[in-house]
Amino acid sequence: MDNAPFEGPRFGFENTYAAELEGFYTPWQAERAPNPALLHLNIGLASELGLNPEELGSERGAALFSGNLVPIDASPIAQVYAGHQFGGFSPQLGDGRALLLGEIVDRRGIRRDIQLKGSGRTPYSRGGDGKAALGPVLREYLIAEAMNSLGIPTTRALAAVTTGELVYRERPLPGAVLTRVAKSHIRVGTFQFFAARGDTDRVRQLANYVIRRHYPTISAETEPYLALFKAVANAQASLIAKWMGIGFIHGVMNTDNMTISGETIDYGPCAFMDAFDPNTFFSSIDTGGRYAYGAQPSIAQWNLTRFAETLIPLVDEDQDKAIQKLTQEVKTFRISYMRYWLEEIRRKLGLVKENSSDLELATDFFQIMRDEGVDFTLAFRNLAKVIIDDNPFYPSSFANWLPRWRARLDEENTKAEEIKNRLLSANAIYIPRNHKVEEALNSAANEHDLAPFLTLLEIISHPYEERPGLEAFSQPAPSGSAPYKTFCGT
Numbered sequence: 001m002d003n004a005p006f007e008g009p010r011f012g013f014e015n016t017y018a019a020e021l022e023g024f025y026t027p028w029q030a031e032r033a034p035n036p037a038l039l040h041l042n043i044g045l046a047s048e049l050g051l052n053p054e055e056l057g058s059e060r061g062a063a064l065f066s067g068n069l070v071p072i073d074a075s076p077i078a079q080v081y082a083g084h085q086f087g088g089f090s091p092q093l094g095d096g097r098a099l100l101l102g103e104i105v106d107r108r109g110i111r112r113d114i115q116l117k118g119s120g121r122t123p124y125s126r127g128g129d130g131k132a133a134l135g136p137v138l139r140e141y142l143i144a145e146a147m148n149s150l151g152i153p154t155t156r157a158l159a160a161v162t163t164g165e166l167v168y169r170e171r172p173l174p175g176a177v178l179t180r181v182a183k184s185h186i187r188v189g190t191f192q193f194f195a196a197r198g199d200t201d202r203v204r205q206l207a208n209y210v211i212r213r214h215y216p217t218i219s220a221e222t223e224p225y226l227a228l229f230k231a232v233a234n235a236q237a238s239l240i241a242k243w244m245g246i247g248f249i250h251g252v253m254n255t256d257n258m259t260i261s262g263e264t265i266d267y268g269p270c271a272f273m274d275a276f277d278p279n280t281f282f283s284s285i286d287t288g289g290r291y292a293y294g295a296q297p298s299i300a301q302w303n304l305t306r307f308a309e310t311l312i313p314l315v316d317e318d319q320d321k322a323i324q325k326l327t328q329e330v331k332t333f334r335i336s337y338m339r340y341w342l343e344e345i346r347r348k349l350g351l352v353k354e355n356s357s358d359l360e361l362a363t364d365f366f367q368i369m370r371d372e373g374v375d376f377t378l379a380f381r382n383l384a385k386v387i388i389d390d391n392p393f394y395p396s397s398f399a400n401w402l403p404r405w406r407a408r409l410d411e412e413n414t415k416a417e418e419i420k421n422r423l424l425s426a427n428a429i430y431i432p433r434n435h436k437v438e439e440a441l442n443s444a445a446n447e448h449d450l451a452p453f454l455t456l457l458e459i460i461s462h463p464y465e466e467r468p469g470l471e472a473f474s475q476p477a478p479s480g481s482a483p484y485k486t487f488c489g490t
């Protein structure tokens with residue numbers, strides 16, 4: 001059978017990107033998967049999208065989510081973008097192994113992209129095979145869903161299929177496709193692609209599209225493009241503060257992996273930190289630790305500066321004035337990030353009121369965690385036990401800090417029970433622990449056993465709810481384990 005798609009069902013796709021942004025993509029088709037099988041369907045998300053999960057099960061789901069069956073109202077395209085990768089500019093990137101099927105307006109009225117990742121070569125594949133291996137697909141599935149359950153804006157995983165063919169990395173691996181759902185796949189790098197070519201008209205066209213789609217309220221502003229920058233910087237400040245609050249390390253914060261919508265995207269070498277150390281990074285390709293935990297706010301600001309550069313000709317006819325205005329906003333990012341960070345940590349410490357001493361209280365907690373190298377997630381989670389006198393173990397260096405914090409809690413004038421509940425709903429007990437993620441991926445990819453993946457997915461989908469029997473899932477890797485490394489998985 002040739003590559004021509006046969007007509008699939010109607011999904012209610014709308015394809016505004018394809019319709020309104022000609023020149024920003026290439027119409028394309030997925031490569032045919034020889035023997036697709038549905039591994040997992042996200043039933044909750046399917047319903048959110050107004051899709052019928054029963055129609056998407058088994059064979060039909062496998063055909064749809066591998067790209068073999070194209071919905072009749074889809075308009076598959078590969079999007080073009082550029083980006084700074086580890087500080088160096090690549091003028092020509094794009095969906096090298098992904099295909100945007102189209103957009104669905106979900107039950108809440110939000111327009112969401114439906115994208116296949118791993119569906120074969122496109123005009124933007126460069127030397128790559130356009131494919132994805134099962135391990136990285138399930139990894140993205142797990143981490144995206146964990147992030148969502150932790151309340152972090154993120155792209156979602158709708159489905160995972162195996163393709164029935166091998167992909168060749170260091171060794172042959174089962175091939176797979178992830179169906180990813182995003183508010184959009186527009187990146188800082190999408191703006192950079194046109195800005196680098198001096199195509200101001202297209203940068204403006206893209207900016208106008210983004211304002212309509214993501215930030216409609218700013219269209220009435222007198223300086224809409226400056227307002228767009230502010231809105232994106234604000235969304236990123238809030239996002240990065242949330243990452244910092246859960247010990248998340250993205251690992252590859254290139255400008256092509258930073259969304260304009262403010263969702264976390266592209267879960268490659270990302271991981272959660274165990275022992276707290278701001279210098280932590282896991283990615284095997286991030287040799288300098290450019291994207292270490294503690295560097296993330298500065299890198300976000302650096303990436304936003306690249307975004308600001310693309311908007312200069314739009315912000316003011318007078319280039320100097322434009323630069324001045326944008327520079328001011330880039331500086332403001334730091335302040336708004338700190339505001340979001342403190343808000344986040346206050347919440348994690350059970351505080352609702354604001355007190356001028358809170359910043360010091362928060363930074364001291366981080367400093368002690370660092371000195372002791374305690375587990376980041378459990379250091380916060382166990383605070384609830386201090387309230388209920390469950391006598392959790394905190395090293396003696398917390399001996400001064402804990403009474404200070406309790407004295408601060410007294411100022412909340414709130415019952416202990418309520419404080420405890422605040423703490424338990426702000427601090428997760430289950431995160432995707434690195435060794436558990438590896439276990440799940442290994443079983444799936446090497447032993448055809450999906451059970452550990454399904455178990456882990458279920459656990460991290462309820463991250464705040466402590467349940468008996470799951471003790472092993474709340475603990476970091478046993479001491480003496482080899483240092484954790486992640487690989488890009490492309």
Ligand code: AMP
Pocket residue numbers: 093094095096097098124125126127128129130131132252256257266268488490
């Ligand atoms: P990433 O590191 O996943 O953000 O991808 C960076 C760039 O490499 C993007 O343009 C991707 O489309 C491209 N890319 C990554 N993996 C592959 C692959 N297996 N085949 C083709 N292109 C790829």
Ligand code: MG
Pocket residue numbers: 256257266
């Ligand atoms: Mg990417």
